[in-house]
Amino acid sequence: MKKDRTSLTLPAFLVVTILLFAACVKDTCKRVYKIYTPVYTKLTDLRAQVQSKAAAAVTNTGKLYIRGNWIFLNEINKGIHVIDNSNPSHPVKVSFINIPGNIDMYVKGDILYADLYCDLLAADITDPKNIRVAKYLTNTFPDKSRYSTAVDPDSINIITDWKVKDTAVDCSTAPRINDCINCSIYLAAPANSSTAAVSAGMAGSMARFAAVDNYMYAVTSSVLNVIDISSASNPWLVKKQDIGWDIETIFPYNKKLYIGAGSSMSVYDLQDPVNPTQQSFSGHWCSGDPVVADDNYAYVTLHEANVCNSKVNQLEIYNLAIPGSPALVKTYPLTNPHGLSKDGNLLFICDSGLKIYDVSNVAAIKLVKYIPSENTYDVITANGIAYLVTKDGLYQYDYSDLQDIKLLSKLLK
Amino acid sequence: MKKILTLVFFLSGCCIAHAQRADTLRSWKFQSINSIGLLNGQAGTALQLQTVNGVQHKSWFAGVGIGLDYYRFRGIPVFVDIRKMFGATANKFFIYGDAGIHFNWMTARQKESGSNLVYNGDARNGLYTDVGIGYAINTVNKNAFILSAGYSYKRLKQFYTDYSPIVVDGAPIKSSIQYGLNRIVVKAGLVF
Numbered sequence: 320m321k322k323d324r325t326s327l328t329l330p331a332f333l334v335v336t337i338l339l340f341a342a343c344v345k346d347t348c349k350r351v352y353k354i355y356t357p358v359y360t361k362l363t364d365l366r367a368q369v370q371s372k373a374a375a376a377v378t379n380t381g382k383l384y385i386r387g388n389w390i391f392l393n394e395i396n397k398g399i400h401v402i403d404n405s406n407p408s409h410p411v412k413v414s415f416i417n418i419p420g421n422i423d424m425y426v427k428g429d430i431l432y433a434d435l436y437c438d439l440l441a442a443d444i445t446d447p448k449n450i451r452v453a454k455y456l457t458n459t460f461p462d463k464s465r466y467s468t469a470v471d472p473d474s475i476n477i478i479t480d481w482k483v484k485d486t487a488v489d490c491s492t493a494p495r496i497n498d499c500i501n502c503s504i505y506l507a508a509p510a511n512s513s514t515a516a517v518s519a520g521m522a523g524s525m526a527r528f529a530a531v532d533n534y535m536y537a538v539t540s541s542v543l544n545v546i547d548i549s550s551a552s553n554p555w556l557v558k559k560q561d562i563g564w565d566i567e568t569i570f571p572y573n574k575k576l577y578i579g580a581g582s583s584m585s586v587y588d589l590q591d592p593v594n595p596t597q598q599s600f601s602g603h604w605c606s607g608d609p610v611v612a613d614d615n616y617a618y619v620t621l622h623e624a625n626v627c628n629s630k631v632n633q634l635e636i637y638n639l640a641i642p643g644s645p646a647l648v649k650t651y652p653l654t655n656p657h658g659l660s661k662d663g664n665l666l667f668i669c670d671s672g673l674k675i676y677d678v679s680n681v682a683a684i685k686l687v688k689y690i691p692s693e694n695t696y697d698v699i700t701a702n703g704i705a706y707l708v709t710k711d712g713l714y715q716y717d718y719s720d721l722q723d724i725k726l727l728s729k730l731l732k
Numbered sequence: 733m734k735k736i737l738t739l740v741f742f743l744s745g746c747c748i749a750h751a752q753r754a755d756t757l758r759s760w761k762f763q764s765i766n767s768i769g770l771l772n773g774q775a776g777t778a779l780q781l782q783t784v785n786g787v788q789h790k791s792w793f794a795g796v797g798i799g800l801d802y803y804r805f806r807g808i809p810v811f812v813d814i815r816k817m818f819g820a821t822a823n824k825f826f827i828y829g830d831a832g833i834h835f836n837w838m839t840a841r842q843k844e845s846g847s848n849l850v851y852n853g854d855a856r857n858g859l860y861t862d863v864g865i866g867y868a869i870n871t872v873n874k875n876a877f878i879l880s881a882g883y884s885y886k887r888l889k890q891f892y893t894d895y896s897p898i899v900v901d902g903a904p905i906k907s908s909i910q911y912g913l914n915r916i917v918v919k920a921g922l923v924f
Contacts, residue, residue: 344914346774352907
């Protein structure tokens with residue numbers, strides 16, 4: 320019995336000894352993420368790159384603008400494809416206008432307005448193969464790439480790229496602000512953003528540029544720029560007007576501007592075109608939200624957005640009968656909608672393909688046609704042709720006969 | 733007589749061989765080791781439950797085990813267990829080593845994180861190990877009560893979608909957190 324007691328003493332001693340080592344063991348925690356370091360280019364050097372080049376392959380489609388027989392298709396952050404669409408069945412790429420940092424565009428007569436990072440440029444495109452820049456308006460879009468207040472392009476450096484490096488750091492020392500990696504970099508340096516889009520004489524619903532008479536309106540994420548374009552080649556920034564935050568799109572209709580924001584739709588009246596006046600504000604879920612309108616209704620698509628983890632995907636229809644107080648008529652669930660376009664009683668929505676609705680009765684709209692396609696971004700409808708931009712390229716459909724919609728052409732990567 | 737002697741010789745040989753085979757089979761013995769443990773480390777103390785089933789041959793044991801591990805992140809370790817007994821007395825010291833995979837089974841709370849980190853539901857299982865020493869005290873019917881202490885390690889990785897103000901190619905930024913969890917483990921159990 321004494322032996323048994325002795326034999327228990329040793330293991331008990333070992334257990335106690337090992338437990339004493341418990342304080343010595345430490346857990347490890349490594350956070351692995353990508354760290355972004357900005358690459359700067361002088362604004363002067365970027366402006367020097369603005370020129371016509373030979374027609375190039377479509378690789379990363381952006382916004383679309385249509386004017387007459389011409390299609391202007393943005394290549395995100397690279398420039399604009401100029402396409403002769405005299406024959407919609409055989410569009411011909413004529414040239415590529417190289418514009419670093421370009422996302423949006425608008426055309427008046429022979430003058431193209433386009434953003435070059437935070438500049439707005441006006442260029443004569445009478446000969447698309449040999450464009451000529453007429454003017455730069457510096458610092459028009461400061462939130463695209465914060466320049467500082469300098470005006471000398473030689474003294475302005477712009478973030479044109481990011482070097483990406485995988486990084487692993489101890490969790491306790493990860494450089495972050497409220498768990499936001501790279502925020503410290505963002506706050507320390509000018510930021511750059513890239514946003515896919517389509518826009519034209521007719522712009523798409525995802526456009527940030529719109530024009531009414533002699534004024535062009537260009538939105539940043541929080542500011543409405545009013546630009547006098549009465550002298551087309553000599554645009555003049557008349558006014559910067561704060562209009563909220565998370566502004567995404569602008570759509571002009573009937574002397575009004577319909578402005579889509581991350582969590583609202585606002586209508587601005589243009590009785591005084593230099594001083595747009597907010598007529599109404601309609602809040603909704605945090606979401607991406609292009610908008611189009613007609614005489615009676617505004618149509619807004621909401622799609623899930625990374626920035627606020629929104630999972631809302633729907634169409635909202637507002638009655639505009641009472642100025643200043645749009646009334647929500649009805650919402651319709653969708654899959655992941657983006658741009659939309661209206662033609663008569665037909666509403667075209669990019670929603671994991673192209674969906675065409677009969678909206679003659681907004682309280683009970685009917686899906687009349689669905690054309691499956693992946694990554695549809697925006698659509699413009701004009702003269703019985705739907706110009707559809709997807710991640711793959713540009714499609715043109717003849718929908719003059721809804722029962723027999725024909726694919727006229729596709730300009731793919 | 734010669735034939736009888738020859739027959740006896742063969743029969744005895746068969747019997748001896750049969751007895752040797754029986755002895756050999758008797759030396760392989762199925763065992764089930766069931767234990768409850770405490771894991772102690774930087775993240776505090778947590779419960780562990782394990783069952784290991786295998787065979788003992790002479791002083792060696794080999795088996796497979798499965799358990800529940802509540803340290804920091806809940807998981808299910810599945811592992812191979814090898815142990816060696818020492819001593820000729822009824823009560824024996826032993827050493828053991830486990831190696832396998834820790835399968836994540838996180839609670840909803842364990843999937844939560846900082847305000848701007850969004851766990852995307854993806855986690856990678858990782859290595860599980862446990863080495864230690866113990867003491868087995870024989871009880872009735874050749875069953876035993878065991879006490880052991882050792883060092884245990886498990887690794888896992890969680891993936892997140894990160895909020896970042898820098899948008900490149902429109903793709904959300906992903907990051908991950910890799911944990912290496914070191915614990916001292918003390919177990920008590922029964923061997924059947």
